[in-house]
Amino acid sequence: MRAARRALDTNQQRVTGQAIVNRLSRHPALCGAKHIGLYWPMDGEVDVRGLVQRHPHKRFYLPVLPHAPHPQLRFVHWRGQALTYRNRFQIPEPVHGVSHPPARLDLVLMPLVAFDPSGARLGMGAGFYDRTFWIQRLLPGAGPRLLGIAHQLQCVEFLPTDSWDIPLHGVVTEQHSYHCR
Ligand SMILES: Nc1nc2c(c(=O)[nH]1)N(C=O)[C@@H](CNc1ccc(C(=O)N[C@@H](CCC(=O)O)C(=O)O)cc1)CN2
Numbered sequence: 001m002r003a004a005r006r007a008l009d010t011n012q013q014r015v016t017g018q019a020i021v022n023r024l025s026r027h028p029a030l031c032g033a034k035h036i037g038l039y040w041p042m043d044g045e046v047d048v049r050g051l052v053q054r055h056p057h058k059r060f061y062l063p064v065l066p067h068a069p070h071p072q073l074r075f076v077h078w079r080g081q082a083l084t085y086r087n088r089f090q091i092p093e094p095v096h097g098v099s100h101p102p103a104r105l106d107l108v109l110m111p112l113v114a115f116d117p118s119g120a121r122l123g124m125g126a127g128f129y130d131r132t133f134w135i136q137r138l139l140p141g142a143g144p145r146l147l148g149i150a151h152q153l154q155c156v157e158f159l160p161t162d163s164w165d166i167p168l169h170g171v172v173t174e175q176h177s178y179h180c181r
Pocket residue numbers: 039040041042045063088089091111112123124125126127128129
């Protein structure tokens with residue numbers, strides 16, 4: 001899946017990113033949200049950073065990697081500006097900026113490697129998002145709505161899950177909006 005999404009050319013990437021930004025802009029989960037977790041795309045992930053210019057009255061946050069002993073991602077306010085600092089995976093992070101408690105975000109747009117229509121998510125394998133939103137396993141209604149963002153080619157029929165995997169509420173691709181729970 002990672003090779004397949006990396007193989008998409010710049011134009012396909014741009015068209016998909018714009019289609020998903022348009023789809024999201026009409027999505028009830030985004031319309032009702034003020035504080036939104038975003039991500040800086042890498043490795044062929046869909047680029048939905050255009051949302052920041054499109055929705056100037058909403059607040060967007062980027063994930064910042066935790067340092068031991070903290071297990072959770074931090075979400076730091078980002079206004080769409082260029083960033084110079086890169087983390088150990090070479091992903092840009094806003095170093096100055098206010099963080100927002102993850103549980104109090106309204107919506108988190110989550111990168112993923114593969115998903116299935118029931119809302120199972122395969123990530124990069126570090127468990128960052130699962131550890132950050134683990135409370136949803138105990139209290140399924142708690143915390144932000146979690147929406148996966150993906151190319152349609154990342155959809156598989158069935159993904160096996162582990163006990164710690166947090167299911168997605170939905171997934172948005174350039175072709176569909178999946179409602180999962
Ligand atoms: N854009 C984006 N940001 C994100 C994530 C993500 O999946 N996408 N994450 C989601 O959790 C967190 C970062 N997690 C990551 C986990 C592994 C690798 C990675 O590149 N792993 C390499 C091995 C690198 C190494 O060991 O040094 C690999 O698998 O090839 C990158 C990000 C937070 N930010």
